[in-house]
Amino acid sequence: MSSTQEILDYVKNHPSGKVKIAVADIDGVLRGKYVAAEKFTSLLEGRLGFCDVTFGWDAGDNAYENGKYTGWHTGYPDALVKIDVSTFRKIPWENDVPFFLGDFIDDQDVANYVCPRQLLKKLTAECEDQGFSPFFAQEFEWFNFSETPESVQDKGYKNLKPLTPGMFGYSILRSTLKNEFMTDLFDLLTKFDIPVEGLHTETGPGVYEAAIKYAPILQAADQAILFKTSVKEIAYKHGILATFMAKFNENLPGCSGHVHQSLWDINKTKNLFYDEKDENKMSEIMKSYIAGQLHCLPYILPMIAPTINSYKRLVEGAWAPTTVTWGIDNRTTALRALPGSKSTTRLETRIVGADTNPYLALSACLAAGMYGIKNKLKLEQPTTKGNGYIDLSNGILSSNLFEATQKMKNSDLAKALLGANFVEHFTMTRDWECKQFANVVTDWELKRYLEII
Numbered sequence: 001m002s003s004t005q006e007i008l009d010y011v012k013n014h015p016s017g018k019v020k021i022a023v024a025d026i027d028g029v030l031r032g033k034y035v036a037a038e039k040f041t042s043l044l045e046g047r048l049g050f051c052d053v054t055f056g057w058d059a060g061d062n063a064y065e066n067g068k069y070t071g072w073h074t075g076y077p078d079a080l081v082k083i084d085v086s087t088f089r090k091i092p093w094e095n096d097v098p099f100f101l102g103d104f105i106d107d108q109d110v111a112n113y114v115c116p117r118q119l120l121k122k123l124t125a126e127c128e129d130q131g132f133s134p135f136f137a138q139e140f141e142w143f144n145f146s147e148t149p150e151s152v153q154d155k156g157y158k159n160l161k162p163l164t165p166g167m168f169g170y171s172i173l174r175s176t177l178k179n180e181f182m183t184d185l186f187d188l189l190t191k192f193d194i195p196v197e198g199l200h201t202e203t204g205p206g207v208y209e210a211a212i213k214y215a216p217i218l219q220a221a222d223q224a225i226l227f228k229t230s231v232k233e234i235a236y237k238h239g240i241l242a243t244f245m246a247k248f249n250e251n252l253p254g255c256s257g258h259v260h261q262s263l264w265d266i267n268k269t270k271n272l273f274y275d276e277k278d279e280n281k282m283s284e285i286m287k288s289y290i291a292g293q294l295h296c297l298p299y300i301l302p303m304i305a306p307t308i309n310s311y312k313r314l315v316e317g318a319w320a321p322t323t324v325t326w327g328i329d330n331r332t333t334a335l336r337a338l339p340g341s342k343s344t345t346r347l348e349t350r351i352v353g354a355d356t357n358p359y360l361a362l363s364a365c366l367a368a369g370m371y372g373i374k375n376k377l378k379l380e381q382p383t384t385k386g387n388g389y390i391d392l393s394n395g396i397l398s399s400n401l402f403e404a405t406q407k408m409k410n411s412d413l414a415k416a417l418l419g420a421n422f423v424e425h426f427t428m429t430r431d432w433e434c435k436q437f438a439n440v441v442t443d444w445e446l447k448r449y450l451e452i453i
Contacts, residue, residue, distance in 0.1 A: 007088050008044070011037050011098050020091065020099045022229075023050060023081055024116050026429050027059045027306070028357025030229050044085060047107055049078035055114045055425070064432050069114050069425050080106045087222055092191040093234060101222060113421040116359035117221070122419075123366050124217050130370070132263040132272065136362050137214035138224040140354050141255040142231065143248050144181075144206040147241045162206030163240060169203040181238045182208070188234055194223045204252045214260060214346075216268075217362055224257075224358035246305075246353035247312035254313030254320055255354035259304075259365050260338075262346040263289065274345040280328060281339040287379035290326055290335055290347060292372020293365065294381060294394060297324055297334065297351070299411040300418075301397060301404040302430045303364035304352045308437045311400050313353055316389045321350050324394040325384045332388035334397070351397065360426075367417040405430040 002010070011019055019040045022032030031054050035043065056070040057063045063071065070076055081102040090096040103121075104112035111118040127134050144163035145152070152160060163181075164174045175182050182199060185208075189196050195213040202209040210231075212223050228244055235242040247254040262273045263285060275283035305311060313320045319331065326335035336348040347369075352361050371377075384391045398404035408414045409427040418426075 002088060004044075004085055007085060007098070008041060010090075011040050014096070014098060016095060016097050018097065020094070020097055021048065021081075021083060021102055022099070023054065023102045023104065024225055024357065024359055025054050026114065026116065026357065026360075026426065028116070028225060028228070028360070029059060030225065044083055047080040047082055047105075048102060050081050050102075050104075051076055052079035054079065055112075058429065058432060058436070062436070064429065066432075067425070067428055079104050079112060089193050089226075090191075092188045093237060101226075113419060114425050116357055116363070117218075119418065119422060120218060120221055120359045120363045120366075123363050123370075127217075127263075127366060127370055128266065130373070131266050132370075132373075133266055133268045134217040134366055135214050135262050135264055135268075136217045136220040136365070137212050137260045138220065138227075138352070138358055138361070139209065139211040139256070139258050139260070140224075140227065140231075140244065141202050141207060141209045141253075141257075142242050142244045142354055143204065143255065144208060144235060145241045145243070146206075146239065148236075148239065149241065152241060164201070164206050166205060167203050168201055169207075171201040174201045181235070181240060184234055184238070185210070185231065189227065189230055192226065192230055194227050194230060202253075207253075207255070214262075217366065221358045221362045224362075228354075228358075244354040246307065246310045246355040250312065253318055256313075256320065256350065257352045257354040257356050257358075257361065259349045259352050259361055260346050261349070261362075261365055261369065263369075271342055271345055273347070274339070274342050276342075280337075281345060282337060285373060286337070286339075286345070286347065288372040288375075288377050289369035290337065290372065291377035291379040291381070292370065292375070293335055293347075293349065293368040294324055294326060294379075295377060296368035296371055296413060296417065298395070298398065298404075299408055299414045300364040300368055301351070302401065302408050302427070303360045304349070304356055305397075305401070305404065306357065306360070306430065307355050308401050308433060310353050310355055311398075311404075314351065314397060314399075320353075321388060321397070323388055323391055323396050325388045325391050326379075326381065327384040327388060330384055330386075330388060332386075333384050333391075334388070337383070363418070371413075371417060401430060402434045405434065 018034045022030040052070045082105040083102045087101040089099045104115035146161045197213045198211040273286035321334040325333040327333040328337045339345045
């Protein structure tokens with residue numbers, strides 16, 4: 001890792017004379033700006049101002065009407081952002097322009113309670129205080145279209161041309177057909193310090209899947225959120241539009257954002273999920289962690305299924321879970337335990353979609369798992385063998401965002417895990433999302449009712 005002085009020298013001497021800085025909003029959209037290199041030194045020592053509407057509007061830049069954090073009633077002042085110098089990267093598709101992520105932290109070093117990255121930092125610190133080092137990774141599936149933002153809008157988001165035709169997972173042919181794009185993804189992401197372990201086509205027209213190498217949890221979340229934006233930017237260079245919607249088409253599989261997780265000792269030398277003496281090689285710590293997630297899932301679901309569209313993916317027989325279940329290497333359950341070697345034993349949370357904010361998805365998984373450990377929960381629910389869609393012994397997941405949001409909003413457990421102020425703000429944004437959708441007359445309604453009713 002470069003020293004702060006080496007980073008400052010790089011910024012000062014870069015021919016572009018600018019730096020790119022980004023922050024994550026509540027939806028996991030990176031909001032950012034360029035700043036002059038000569039201004040960067042003072043910003044690194046102090047703070048950068050971002051209008052706090054960053055947390056006062058939705059993904060479409062529509063202002064919330066009833067938010068307490070900010071709004072017309074506050075005048076939308078600046079919120080202070082502290083640049084995290086440890087996130088320094090060079091953007092290889094922008095002539096190696098220097099790049100940094102920031103946190104919403106005021107000049108007294110007080111974290112902003114609505115900042116997703118700060119929430120993850122807080123939960124990570126609590127985990128480390130218990131003697132654990134969380135290592136996580138998120139993997140993504142996404143659709144690619146031979147379209148541009150302009151052509152998609154001109155078409156009314158209909159009849160889009162997929163990058164490649166047909167259902168062709170793990171295809172050597174399809175990866176050859178668009179090899180320049182796939183090669184650029186692999187190489188440029190790696191140069192941008194997003195280590196891709198695997199990249200392949202997935203079932204569906206123009207669908208790719210990538211696995212990112214595991215890392216300490218904050219680094220893993222940074223890699224995940226930067227992965228999504230980077231894929232879109234690299235795609236633009238090839239005349240391609242990439243989407244991480246959870247469910248693009250009801251007739252095609254959805255796009256997951258599965259979270260892999262394990263806890264290691266504080267020295268990061270021993271995987272505490274592994275127990276050689278256990279029948280399934282699963283430690284009691286891992287079992288309590290799984291029990292915690294099973295217990296908390298109904299109350300944190302909007303964190304890992306955050307949009308109206310998320311719940312179109314969570315349907316039977318579509319490679320996404322619908323029940324509160326766990327199993328060993330079972331892809332029909334919500335939680336897939338993967339006991340193996342000392343280094344690879346881990347848990348995969350399969351509810352998580354590609355449309356998630358990685359900071360919030362990883363926060364939810366960690367907080368729920370740690371709840372099980374802190375409360376010494378026993379994994380009493382038996383592993384599901386076979387079809388998890390028909391295992392209703394521990395209940396089913398909420399089927400829509402509104403229902404899931406009400407459970408979270410009214411949950412003392414969620415407030416204890418994540419903080420009452422954060423839960424209030426976050427669930428307000430999900431309620432807003434539901435209200436925006438409820439106001440819209442959809443194509444389905446027109447086709448179903450316009451002539452007949």
